[in-house]
Amino acid sequence: MSISIREGWTVVHGMLFGAAFLLAFAGGLAGLYSLRPEWVTVEGIKERMFRLKAGLWGMALIAWATVISGTYIVYPWYRAKDPTSPRSILLADPSTAAWHTLGMEWKEHVGWLAPIAATVVAFAVTYYGPTLSKKLGERRALLAFYMISFIAAATAGVFGAFINKVAPIR
Amino acid sequence: MATPTINQAEELPNGPIAAALVAGGIGSAVIGLMTVLNEASPAISNTLKWVGPVGPLSGKTGVGVIVFFVSWIVLHVIYRGKNVDFARFATIALILLGLGLLGTFPPFFDLFAAG
Numbered sequence: 055m056s057i058s059i060r061e062g063w064t065v066v067h068g069m070l071f072g073a074a075f076l077l078a079f080a081g082g083l084a085g086l087y088s089l090r091p092e093w094v095t096v097e098g099i100k101e102r103m104f105r106l107k108a109g110l111w112g113m114a115l116i117a118w119a120t121v122i123s124g125t126y127i128v129y130p131w132y133r134a135k136d137p138t139s140p141r142s143i144l145l146a147d148p149s150t151a152a153w154h155t156l157g158m159e160w161k162e163h164v165g166w167l168a169p170i171a172a173t174v175v176a177f178a179v180t181y182y183g184p185t186l187s188k189k190l191g192e193r194r195a196l197l198a199f200y201m202i203s204f205i206a207a208a209t210a211g212v213f214g215a216f217i218n219k220v221a222p223i224r
Numbered sequence: 225m226a227t228p229t230i231n232q233a234e235e236l237p238n239g240p241i242a243a244a245l246v247a248g249g250i251g252s253a254v255i256g257l258m259t260v261l262n263e264a265s266p267a268i269s270n271t272l273k274w275v276g277p278v279g280p281l282s283g284k285t286g287v288g289v290i291v292f293f294v295s296w297i298v299l300h301v302i303y304r305g306k307n308v309d310f311a312r313f314a315t316i317a318l319i320l321l322g323l324g325l326l327g328t329f330p331p332f333f334d335l336f337a338a339g
Contacts, residue, residue, distance in 0.1 A: 125285065130277035156330050163259050163328035166285045167252045170292050171321065174248035178241045185236055192241055195314035199248065202321055 060131050060223050067128050068218065071120035072211045075168070078113050079204045085109065086179070086197055089187045099184045107183075110176035117169035117207065124214075129162060131223050140221035153220050157213040165210030171203035239303030242313035247299050249320025251292025256327020258284040264336040 057065070085106040088094060094102070133141045144154040175196050179186060186193055262269045262280050272283025326332050 121285070125278060125281060126275065129281065133277075133279065159330040160328065162281055163255065163284070164325065166255055166288065167321070167324050167328070170248050170251045170289070174244045177244050181240055182236060189238075191310050191314065192238060195245060195310070195317070198314075198318055199245065199321070202325070206325070 058224060060128075063123065063127050064218060064223050067120060067123045068211065068214050071116050071123060072207065072214065075113055075116045075120060075172075075207050076204070076211055078109060078116070079200075079207075082106070082109050082113060082200065083197075083204075086175075086193065086200060089193060091187050094187070096184070099187050103184050107176070107180050110172070110179055114169060114172040114176045117172045117203070120207070121165050121169055124165065124210075125162070128223065132158070138224075140217065140223055143221045144217070150220055153213075153217050157217055161210040161213040161217070164206045166206075168203045168207040168210070171199045171206070175200045175203065237303075237305055237307045238310045239306035239308050240300055242308045242310055242317075243299035243303045244296060245317035246313055246320070247292055247296035249317035249324070250295045251288050252324025253320040253327070254291045254324075255285055255288030256324040256333075258287050259327050260333045260336050263333050264338055266338055 085102060089099065089102075089106070091099070132139060136142065137146070141154055141158070144150045144158075178192065178196050182189060182192065186196075258272065262272055262284055269280045272280035272287070274286055275282040
């Protein structure tokens with residue numbers, strides 16, 4: 055049982071960082087969505103605030119780690135000029151070229167929107183604290199940012215998983 | 225940052241949050257814009273190759289991230305301690321974020337491909 059350095063970094067980028075962000079999303083969504091005074095007591099909101107702040111900052115950090123490791127460690131192996139690189143393999147066959155021209159080209163760009171949006175949400179929740187529960191407009195805007203952060207990360211993650219299946223980094 | 229009580233809700237100005245949202249939108253839109261410009265101009269594409277093995281992706285995203293943090297600092301300084309028309313700022317932020325999503329979508333930025 056062995057794994058190469060490159061395969062290991064691919065796992066760290068996608069299965070540890072990327073998957074952790076996507077898994078944490080549900081918890082953050084539930085926390086943000088239910089942060090309303092008519093649903094939760096004052097004590098209840100205060101109790102869950104630390105968990106929500108820690109979770110959102112954790113997600114933001116993981117999102118940055120995902121895009122930085124993906125772009126600066128894994129991506130150079132993917133796009134190497136030699137004919138055995140995943141990019142070369144995908145483009146050599148018209149039936150697989152779209153995995154690069156659509157999938158990888160989309161993934162490598164849109165993924166960077168996730169940490170930006172997640173950082174903004176984490177900052178806003180930290181700034182307002184429990185008072186966010188009384189700010190309907192702000193909460194809705196933050197939920198929209200949070201959802202877009204997830205959609206960007208999920209797009210990158212799903213294409214990453216499929217591309218690594220069709221043309222894995224060795 | 226001390227955690228405020230719920231009763232302080234009306235006392236916290238919304239300027240810093242509006243600034244953060246708009247900065248996030250600006251950073252995202254700039255990544256989209258850089259992606260389009262990279263396709264449209266080989267000269268710009270060359271200048272975006274900040275890190276050799278990564279190619280122009282390093283510059284496209286690097287410019288966007290730098291603009292995000294710089295615009296956040298500038299807007300925060302401008303709007304800290306102030307209340308703004310939050311709905312207007314949030315709408316602008318979401319439009320910019322949408323432009324970022326559009327600019328990073330291959331069928332869109334391929335429309336601008338040079339030659």
